[in-house]
Amino acid sequence: MALIVQKYGGTSVGSVERIQAVARRVRKTVAKGNAVVVVVSAMGNSTDTLVNLAKQISSSPSPREMDMLLSTGEQVSIALLSMALHELGQAAISLTGAQVGIVTDAEHSRARILKIKTERIQRHLELEEVLVVAGFQGISTRDDREITTLGRGGSDTSAVALAASLQAQECQIYTDVDGIFTTDPRLVPSARLMESITCDEMLELASLGAKVLHPRAVEIARNYGVPLTVLSSYSDAPGTHVVSQVPKPRSLTGLEITKAVDGVEFQRNLAKVALLGVADRPGVAANLFREIARQGIDVDLIIQSIHEGNSNDIAFTVLTEDLDKAEAAARKVFPEVEVKVDPAIAKVEIVGAGMIGRPGVAAQMFSTLAAARINIQMISTSEVKVSCVIHEQYCDGALAALCRGYAVHNYTETTTAPNEYPPVRGVALDHNQARLAILGIPDISGMAAKIFGALADNKISVDTIIQSQRCRARDGIDTRDIAFTVAQGHAQMAKSALADLAKTVDLEAILIDDSIAKLSIVGAGMVAKPGVAARFFAALAEGGINIQMIATSEIKVSCVIAESEGKKALEIVHDAFELCG
Ligand code: ASP
Ligand code: MG
16 A cells, blocks of 8 residues: 655635545545545635734734744644545544644744654554645644744645655645646746656756745655655646655654755866956857857856956856867857966855755855855856855865865765756746846955855845956956846845945945846756757847856756846747747
8 A cells, every 4th residue: 555645735725615626636546545644735825814914913923923823724724624535435634733743943934844753643544544734834842832834835845744754655746737847837838847857956946846846845855755746636637746866865853954055065177268358249158158069068167247348258167178179169269358267176066955045055155165265266056056166276175164164974076977867857037136246346265255244144145146257456456246146126135235345345336237037947967968058048149138147057057138038038948948848
């Protein structure tokens, strides 16, 4: 007999009829010979309704009382679903998070699951009862027994954590869409439903997929190898499989990593090629990387920083053995541009799903490296990774410092072996971003740490960060520029935080542009496969779209473009990678 965990979201239990439909589906799953644990969200928008009630009474309600309030939503839906199952003649029992023993830390409104006691669930399963468990909630057992919630959208996390703890055969997340699409189907109607996606890709596509599947749930699935499927509660379509490699066995206590960063990675034998002052117009990156791809060279990190006047800097890394060919290609495409190379660099990275939306993680990396007196040559960030390029001789020191700083036991070499996954699985457009650029920052170690520390102190989450390649002399000191993106709503706050900083640090200017969009391609198969980025840039060039910034991780390439061109760019790129259904 297989054990299946099913989770139904708010819309799937939004009415009496929907609850009855869920009961029938659960009953069918049992009839096929499965044991079933069901996790449900609160009905429809009832959590929002509760939040609004609280707001009418207090502008800053106590987090403890908020948890007391919001946890009631799920208590309603579990009881009703259990009753609906009884009506179908199905033995069932509803349990709150506390009754199950979903033990969390004591952080109200954003608690993390420490462990799940499974004895009571096992007892009911032996009696052939269906368990109906309240999602999104748990209990902290540290002092008094306090009801906690996991944060909005947390029922996915409850479901996957239960599946991991019970070693379920499968965790099925039922929602109101058919699964995960190659891009947002509301923007691109030809978007195709994905048959499968890896957990890592899913995390990098957070701006596309987070509404369908909570990143914390994906992280648990990845860490414990939980087979996960996202599917519609309105149809019998097979949905999307979210797959992971079989992970190393790990303890079920401390289940949700409470740390933002759970890995430190590195890669050596890399070389850097930087082109200083290429023209700021469509087609430049496309021409460069088309030639590099034609030579069969795989490019790793690519960054393009903001333009000064009307020129850009583009820098990228390749294996040291490919440096000569890459340099020759760059000089061939841009004979009149200054090309600088460095044959001995290393890439150090911090990795972790917990850094999504958590300010200060990148800042800590920069200050750790600064404290070790290591100069950062390139920075590139993605949803779940921050990569810094440093001189190779500092690699060991950097790894030791980062492991210490983030309390990570061991560092690992970034996997760069070719694989069978498609090079591009999905395309995400994020137009809710603004770009800030800080010009003329003194080129001394510790500046990135200061800047992103100041933003973190103001609770501002930074998205893509890019440091320019070029040094300019001002009053006898070398300076650089750093650009980054933040959520549009945080742009002004970020600017004033930096204006404060400018009182003590000598900066030239702080520029803000909120009419930008970030377009990203994500695919586990782009690792060690030349030409993927080139195709992306070429598609944009053919559409006459100018690239303002580029940042990459191993499985993601992001371009910042003008917001007004976002939708068109998304369509073109989605098409170029033949993702249409
Ligand atoms: N009801 C909670 C919310 O709306 C949890 C969930 O639905 O996942 O955030
Ligand atoms: Mg949800």
